[in-house]
Amino acid sequence: MADLLGFGGRAALRALALTLIGVCAWDVGTASAIPAFARKYATSCQTCHSIFPKLNAFGVAFRLSGYRMPKETEEMVKEKPVSLGAPAYKKLWPNAVWPGEISSAVPLALNVKFAYVNTSALNGDGSTATSNHDFQFPQELNMFAAGTLGDHISYLAEVTFVENPDTSVTVAIEHANLAFDSPFGPENLLHIRIGKMMPNVVDGFQEMQIMTGAGIDSLFAYNPIGPNGGTGLAGDASPSPIALPVSVRGIEGYGIIKHRAMWVAGVANGISPGTNGRFDGNNAKDVYARFDYKLGGMGLDGDTGGQKEIPAQNWRDDSLRVGAFVYRGDGSHINFPFTLADGSAITIQDTHFLRTGLYASLYVRDLNVIAAYVRGNDTLSQFDEAAVPLAVVDATYHAWFTEADYVFYPWLHGAFRYETVSNGDPGEPSLRTAVFNASALIRANVKAIVEYRRDLRHGENHSLNGVMRFAF
Amino acid sequence: MKSNLASAACLTGLVMIMGPLLVHPGAAGSLITGTVKASGLSTNAGAVVYLQQAPGTFPPSTETMDQKKMQFIPHVMAVVAGSTVKFLNSDPTPHNVFSPDNEKYNLGTWPQGQSKDYVFSKCTKFPCAYTQLCRVHPEMEGFIVVLQNRYFGVSDREGKFEIKDVPPGSYTVGVWHPKLKGQPKPVVVEAGKSAVVDFTLAR
Ligand SMILES: [Cu+2]
Numbered sequence: 001m002a003d004l005l006g007f008g009g010r011a012a013l014r015a016l017a018l019t020l021i022g023v024c025a026w027d028v029g030t031a032s033a034i035p036a037f038a039r040k041y042a043t044s045c046q047t048c049h050s051i052f053p054k055l056n057a058f059g060v061a062f063r064l065s066g067y068r069m070p071k072e073t074e075e076m077v078k079e080k081p082v083s084l085g086a087p088a089y090k091k092l093w094p095n096a097v098w099p100g101e102i103s104s105a106v107p108l109a110l111n112v113k114f115a116y117v118n119t120s121a122l123n124g125d126g127s128t129a130t131s132n133h134d135f136q137f138p139q140e141l142n143m144f145a146a147g148t149l150g151d152h153i154s155y156l157a158e159v160t161f162v163e164n165p166d167t168s169v170t171v172a173i174e175h176a177n178l179a180f181d182s183p184f185g186p187e188n189l190l191h192i193r194i195g196k197m198m199p200n201v202v203d204g205f206q207e208m209q210i211m212t213g214a215g216i217d218s219l220f221a222y223n224p225i226g227p228n229g230g231t232g233l234a235g236d237a238s239p240s241p242i243a244l245p246v247s248v249r250g251i252e253g254y255g256i257i258k259h260r261a262m263w264v265a266g267v268a269n270g271i272s273p274g275t276n277g278r279f280d281g282n283n284a285k286d287v288y289a290r291f292d293y294k295l296g297g298m299g300l301d302g303d304t305g306g307q308k309e310i311p312a313q314n315w316r317d318d319s320l321r322v323g324a325f326v327y328r329g330d331g332s333h334i335n336f337p338f339t340l341a342d343g344s345a346i347t348i349q350d351t352h353f354l355r356t357g358l359y360a361s362l363y364v365r366d367l368n369v370i371a372a373y374v375r376g377n378d379t380l381s382q383f384d385e386a387a388v389p390l391a392v393v394d395a396t397y398h399a400w401f402t403e404a405d406y407v408f409y410p411w412l413h414g415a416f417r418y419e420t421v422s423n424g425d426p427g428e429p430s431l432r433t434a435v436f437n438a439s440a441l442i443r444a445n446v447k448a449i450v451e452y453r454r455d456l457r458h459g460e461n462h463s464l465n466g467v468m469r470f471a472f
Numbered sequence: 473m474k475s476n477l478a479s480a481a482c483l484t485g486l487v488m489i490m491g492p493l494l495v496h497p498g499a500a501g502s503l504i505t506g507t508v509k510a511s512g513l514s515t516n517a518g519a520v521v522y523l524q525q526a527p528g529t530f531p532p533s534t535e536t537m538d539q540k541k542m543q544f545i546p547h548v549m550a551v552v553a554g555s556t557v558k559f560l561n562s563d564p565t566p567h568n569v570f571s572p573d574n575e576k577y578n579l580g581t582w583p584q585g586q587s588k589d590y591v592f593s594k595c596t597k598f599p600c601a602y603t604q605l606c607r608v609h610p611e612m613e614g615f616i617v618v619l620q621n622r623y624f625g626v627s628d629r630e631g632k633f634e635i636k637d638v639p640p641g642s643y644t645v646g647v648w649h650p651k652l653k654g655q656p657k658p659v660v661v662e663a664g665k666s667a668v669v670d671f672t673l674a675r
Contacts (some may be wrong), residue, residue: 043542044610058565058608071564071584075541304566310581312568314608444610 032158032208033471034144035445036107037067042078045444045471050315051413052447052471053208054405057317057363060209061302064256066154066181066191067146070302079104084150101150111142114468122460138163139467142174154179156197174247188256188301199248200264201288201325204359205372206246211405211415212437213467214453216372218399218419220246224378225336225350229395229424232431239271239281241336242329243399244355244374248286249279259299259306262323264290271331271350284330292323297363315407316365323359328352335383345385351392352379366407373400378424395424403435411441432456446470502661504635504645506669508627510652516631518548519673520617520648522599522624523638524656530622536560536587537604537614539567544604544614548650550624553595557616559604560587567609571602571616581608592618599648617648638667647671 033052038045045052048059055063061070069076085099115136121129139162146156158175177195182188198206205216215221222243223234234241250268257263270286272279294300297307297319304310311317331350338346357374376397382390401419408414415437422430437451447469455461508519532554538545540562551557559569561584569588570578574595579588592602595618604614617624623643625633640663647654652673659667 041542042611046610047608069565073564076563076565078541302565304583310566310568310583312570312578312581312607314568 032144033111033445033469034109034146035471036109036144036146037062038445039105040077040079040103040107040147041069046314046410050407051211051411051439051441052445052469054211055208056315057298057319058302058314061298061300063208064191064254064262064300065188065302066152066179067148067156068154068181081150099150100153101148103147107145107147109144109146109471111144111469111471113139113141115139116466117463118465119463120460122455122458128460148181152181152183154181190253190255193252193254194250196247196249197252199245199250199252199266199268199288200254200262201266201290201327202244202246203262203264203290204292204321204323204361205370205401209361210370210403210417211413211439212403212417212435213449213451213465214435215246216401216417216419218401218421218431218433219244219372219374222376222397222399222421224353224376224395224397224424225348225380226395226425227338227340227346227348227380227382228393228427229378229380230376230397230421231423231425231428237336239273239334239336241350242271242286242327242331242353243376244327244357250286256299256301259301259303260294262290262292262294262300264288264325270329271334274334281334282330282332284332286327286329288325288327290323290325292321292359294319294321296320313366313407313410315368315410317363318365319361319363321359321361325355325357325359327355329354332381346390347383347385347387349381349383350378351381353377368405369402370405371400371402373398376424397424398422413439415439429457445472502638502640502663503666504623504625504638504659504661504669505666506633506671508631508633508647508649508654508670509672510631510649511672511674513651515629516627517629518615518650519627519631519633519652519654519671520548520550520599520619520624521627521633521635521669521671522550522617522619522646522648523621523635524598524644524646526621526623526639526643527641528621530620532556532591532593533622534558537616538562539569539606539612542567542609542612544606544612546614546626548615548617548626550599550617550619550626551592552622553598553618553620554591554593555618556589556591558587558589561585565608567612568605568607570605570607572605573602574600592616599646601648601650603650615650645669647673649673651675 048062050056081101082104089096089099117134117136118132141161143159148154155178156175160172160174162170175197177193177197179191179193181191217233221233223241224230225241248268250266252266254264266288268286269280271281274281297317335347354377355374359372361370378395380393399421403417405415417435420432435453439449441447449467452464508516510516530552534556536558538560561567564584566581566583568581598620600618602616606612623635623638625635627633638661640661642660644656645659646656654671654673657669659669661667
């Protein structure tokens, strides 16, 4: 492997990485508690969530079934939909529009988040920047619309509003997707989703299925690109490198086989944005796939047939779910600029990258332990300022996390998370982070969190936040 | 102390009307009918009107409380002490049944088409009310009221109830409601005649 960086260059990169850790210390994922469903079915949040947004086994089945109750019947929907055509028009097709439905009430839901933020971050020059007692009231507001359009179509849209300290507002379309659910074949064997969405290649280890609020940066925010491989977390760089995507623009197929197995296959834009108004950074597409199997507990589609005893507590689901996934990307022709220690400017392209990983989630009564491991391999092609190829570096990083979530009371849960990345650049020490969380439901849709996060390599990087979230 | 005064005023404000005795010539058995007014509620349904004490022994029965459309159906049920209630799940989603009241029980969680029985034999001071809850769906709620005898009725939306085949005698008619309270009332039942008792319930 070419060692293009001298010691000084390494130190500078390390400092940059540290700064980025500080920046990302309270980088939170998107919120996903959708009371529009509670209204539609006249049911409690706890039907699908242990403490929102964490889904229980039934909530997982509801999501995977295309926002439908397993074996849903018409009488389970308390908010009667408006018909967009009598069912008999199916018989007339293609001489009539296929009949559909929309909800009678606008299926909107809001999530609001207040944060009381205390952070400390190690700067590149060795100094420490602290920010204490910051009332970020609110920190963000998420607006959801979600539901079904008759038998075989469902949708989800989420817009997030973040008010910045200068009172400007950042608006982001976090999700907007349409799904064709079981268009043919056995129930749940095939769902096709199109749009901007959380790819199911990362199902089970992002915020809807963990109790901690902070994003798992080791898996999702790592920057695998560098002269000798990745050295730390990615900041707000544009284009943004991909470790594992929390969201993609793409087309995905997934399905459930015999209640217990899940398959996923998708194609996505990959590294973005591109130039000249393109979303995709190049003409190549990224592809991904996954296969899961669940032993014990409720089936992935909500089936309870294989269960000797169904637990009385809706957060319990004594089971083991394991999965293997792969994400393959092509970042050729997408340039990431770097300055070497000698001052020369180069660009790096992540021409081929491959993520292979394993996932497991174990439920034993009131304990849920989740873990995921990712091996990331990047072919990093370097070019000088005149676009002349310099070298090709093959770098591999390893990232994993594990989290234990425990239910002390139905309204009080605790969580501990450990996450680490062994950098692609072998000269860089690994990143290690610990997160402690206590979450309390004040009501089914109002929760308070205290979360402490600490960089185990540089204790100067830490944050302690009090968060209040409510969904309605 | 303000709240105590307020509730006292509220209670005295609700004057109970003793139902006049009406004669129904030719009626086969003696009937107690009447209306329950549930003050401040959107429905008058769900009040259990019963004879506090009746002579004799009353054989237990087997009743069914269904879980359908994510609701306990009926919402309120009354049974004679020792009776068995079959808790059926008619929904495609699993339901749980437990009660935090009296001796407390948790029957577990079971899928569609299955049922579990519970025998209400531990009540010593009638009426014994058992709230039925489902851990899976915290919004679900139902009630089972265990009584000494089989002379009871449950009010409908309009508040109407009927207690059939009451042997002649003097009784005290009690009323139980999930949210409200009402004073018991004396009634004299004569052979071949119907009696009317009305209740106004308040907090
Ligand atoms: Cu239930």
